[in-house]
Amino acid sequence: MRKPIVVGNWKMNKTPEEAVQLVAELKPLVAGIEAVEIGICPPFVCLTEASKLLKGTNIGLGAQNMYWEPEGAYTGEISAEMLVTSGCRYVILGHSERRAYFGETNATVHKRLEAALQSGLSPIVCVGETLEQREAGKAEEVVADHLRGAYEGISATDAQKTVIAYEPVWAIGTGLTATPDQAQEMHAFIRKILTELYGDSVAEGVRIQYGGSMKPGNAKELLAQKDIDGGLIGGAALQAESFTGIIKGAL
Ligand code: PGA
Numbered sequence: 001m002r003k004p005i006v007v008g009n010w011k012m013n014k015t016p017e018e019a020v021q022l023v024a025e026l027k028p029l030v031a032g033i034e035a036v037e038i039g040i041c042p043p044f045v046c047l048t049e050a051s052k053l054l055k056g057t058n059i060g061l062g063a064q065n066m067y068w069e070p071e072g073a074y075t076g077e078i079s080a081e082m083l084v085t086s087g088c089r090y091v092i093l094g095h096s097e098r099r100a101y102f103g104e105t106n107a108t109v110h111k112r113l114e115a116a117l118q119s120g121l122s123p124i125v126c127v128g129e130t131l132e133q134r135e136a137g138k139a140e141e142v143v144a145d146h147l148r149g150a151y152e153g154i155s156a157t158d159a160q161k162t163v164i165a166y167e168p169v170w171a172i173g174t175g176l177t178a179t180p181d182q183a184q185e186m187h188a189f190i191r192k193i194l195t196e197l198y199g200d201s202v203a204e205g206v207r208i209q210y211g212g213s214m215k216p217g218n219a220k221e222l223l224a225q226k227d228i229d230g231g232l233i234g235g236a237a238l239q240a241e242s243f244t245g246i247i248k249g250a251l
Pocket of ligand 1: 009167171172173174211212213214232233234235236
């Protein structure tokens, strides 16, 4: 059985002070939930404070990006080691906003994935097609390409430590959600690609999150699908009640 994993991607929202407040609100609401793995990914500048507040709780900490080099003259970048020592367990890689606005490609996602795994982080690898690509009948091709590009050369043992987030770009922050059937179909396809790459047992073990306008009102139905093992939550993760509502939908 795959344990559902629900992670909040705060994106560029919340100052350190606001982050402390949100974490303080969230902790009691989700206290005692063990059947769902819970994580939050605040902005870099909030990690240290958040980490202190999350010690000993059932909420794991993550970052939204990292650079693949271990250290050096890379102005503005953050290494995997910096994340680990700031208390992170997770790192989101290859989010569509990074692909669209910051030049992220399959090749750079792959380098980040290797470095994250080497540092012991649990990477959340994002894949997903744009509306244009879906309408052109290319959704599966694009998702397969994202997967093959990221995982090329990654061992089965390492692949097992990763989480995949299927995030159709047209559903992110738009209020448009993939229907449970649409999402399930793509999740099953992702598992098929994983089988091709790593065989059945790895493919059956890797958790695949859905992301894109997931809310308390639609979470239960999405999470009830056979191959949907959790959610990567943007907007609805910015309020403790709505994030908790989604987590409870996975119970
Ligand atoms: P959304 O974002 O929930 O606001 O659509 C999801 C994501 O981009 O991870």
